[in-house]
Amino acid sequence: MTTAPAREPAQRKGRPRDERIDTEITSAALEELSEGGFERFTVEAVAARAGVAKTTVYRRFPTREDLVLGALLRLNDDLPAPPPPGPVRERLIAVLQAVRSRATNSSRGRLLMQSVGEGLHSPELAEMVHARVLAPRRQVLRDVIADGIASGELRSDLDPDALIPVLVGPMFYLGAWKCVASAPKVSVEAIVDTVLVGLLPLRP
Amino acid sequence: MTTAPAREPAQRKGRPRDERIDTEITSAALEELSEGGFERFTVEAVAARAGVAKTTVYRRFPTREDLVLGALLRLNDDLPAPPPPGPVRERLIAVLQAVRSRATNSSRGRLLMQSVGEGLHSPELAEMVHARVLAPRRQVLRDVIADGIASGELRSDLDPDALIPVLVGPMFYLGAWKCVASAPKVSVEAIVDTVLVGLLPLRP
DNA sequence: CTGTTGCGAAACGCAACCGTAGCGCAAAGT
C-alpha cells in the first residue's frame, strides 16, 4: 500500500535467498525420510546432509512438520512418462510395472507408502500427498483406461475411477511384501491378465 | 543342570507374575499404537494407560521395540469369522468388506496399515506382522477362492495365491483414502464385480 | 520363618532433538 507492493516481490530488500539451497534442503529431507522414515526424521540430520546450518533450514520451514511437507512435495519430481501407444494390455503393464518398481525398489516409493500410513494420523499430510503427489500419477492410468475404452479394447460400460483401485491396489500390496521372504511372488503380467479376463469361467 | 531344570517352570521361586497384567500392558500398547502411530508411541504412555508401573513393563519387554512387537501380536485377536456358505460373489464381498472396514473404521486396521509402512524400515517387524497377523487372514480368503474353483463358479486354471493381491490390494487402496475428502468413492461390490467379469468386451 | 521374586512409586542419568539467539560476514538494495 506504500508505493506499489508488487505481487511477487519475494525479495524486497537485503540479500536474496539462494534458491539452490531450497532444493538442497528438500532433497536432503527427502532422502532422510526415505531412509529412516518419519520416526527417525530429524531437522538436524537434514541440515547436516544438505551441508547447511540449522538456522537456514528453520528460516524456510518454521517447524519440523513444515519441512516434512516441503520434502514430500518433491516426490513427483520423477513422474513416470506416459506409456507409448500400443495395445492396452502392454500399456497397462508398463504403467503398473512403473508403479510397482516405485513402490519397492526406489526408496522414494517406500516413502510414499509410509506417507499413506502416516497420513492416517495427520489429515493435512494425507490431503497434501493425495492432491499433489498421487492425483497426477492417477491421471496417467486414467488416460490409458480411457484410451482403451475409446478404442473398444475395454468394455464400454467401465468406470475408469472404479478401475484405479483394482489395478493400483495390487501393486501396493505386492510392494509391501517385497522385503518379506515368505511372501508369495506374483508377476505384474499375471495380475493384469487376471483382471482383464476376469475370474468367471465360460470364456471362449 | 543342577537337579532338573524342568521344561516349563515359568515360575521357580518367589511371587509369580500376574498374567492379567500381561494382557493389560499389550492392550494398552495396542491402543496407544492405534491412536498415535509408531512415531508418538512411548513406553511411559503405555504404562500409564495400563495403570502399571514402568518397571513392570520393562520387566516383560526389555526395550521399546519388544513392546511394539508384543502389542502387534495381539492384532489378530479379532479375527473375522469365515463367511457362511453361499455364492462365491457374496462370500468374496463379505470377506473383502471385512478387510475394508478393518482397514478404515477400526483403529486397529489403520495400525495394520501403518505397520506395513513401518516394516519397510524394520525387517524383523515386517516378518512378524506377515507371519503372525496377515498369513492367518489370507487363509480365509484362500479357502473361499478354493471353494469357488472346486464348485466350478470360478475358472479352474486360477492360482489362488495370485488372486490374493488382486482382491485384497484394492481394499487397502480404498482404506488409505478413507480420510481424504477428494478421494473417489468405490464400493466393494463394484470392485468384486469388476474383477469377476473382467475388463474385456465380447461378453454375452 | 526365610529367601526369592513381583509390583508400585519415585527419582535419576543420559542422550537426542526442537527451536532460538548471538556473532561475524557476505550479498543485495537505496
Add this chain to the structure above:
DNA sequence: ACTTTGCGCTACGGTTGCGTTTCGCAACAG
C-alpha cells in the same frame, strides 16, 4: 556510503523419553 537480509557457526534452554535404580511392600515356595 548505510541498511537490510541471508548464511554459517556455536551455543543454549527446554523438553521428552529411554532405560535404570532404589526402596517398601506383597505373594509364593520350601
